[in-house]
Amino acid sequence: MTKIPKKLAAKKRRSANEPAKSVASKSKNSAPKQTKKQTKKTLDPSATRFVRDLLIRGEAAKPTQSGDLPPGVTHRIVEDDEEGLPTVERERFSLY
Numbered sequence: 001m002t003k004i005p006k007k008l009a010a011k012k013r014r015s016a017n018e019p020a021k022s023v024a025s026k027s028k029n030s031a032p033k034q035t036k037k038q039t040k041k042t043l044d045p046s047a048t049r050f051v052r053d054l055l056i057r058g059e060a061a062k063p064t065q066s067g068d069l070p071p072g073v074t075h076r077i078v079e080d081d082e083e084g085l086p087t088v089e090r091e092r093f094s095l096y
Contacts, residue, residue: 051085060077076091
């Protein structure tokens with residue numbers, strides 16, 4: 001029989017319903033959480049590139065008068081910000 005070290009034997013096992021402990025919460029140098037307003041104003045370069053690529057490919061558009069999106073459009077343009085970059089929401093998956 002294998003001997004279990006006392007250090008491991010004393011640990012309480014978590015049940016399947018308990019969430020695992022987050023490693024980020026233990027870190028002292030973790031960045032503060034950003035609110036929606038903060039993230040909306042300062043988009044990271046990859047998010048900016050993603051939205052621009054959606055526009056170039058024609059996958060983002062404003063809804064028509066009836067509220068429907070044109071064929072092939074996967075993202076709805078909700079609003080434009082000060083820089084001219086739109087805020088988009090995922091509406092549907094592309095149909096290939």
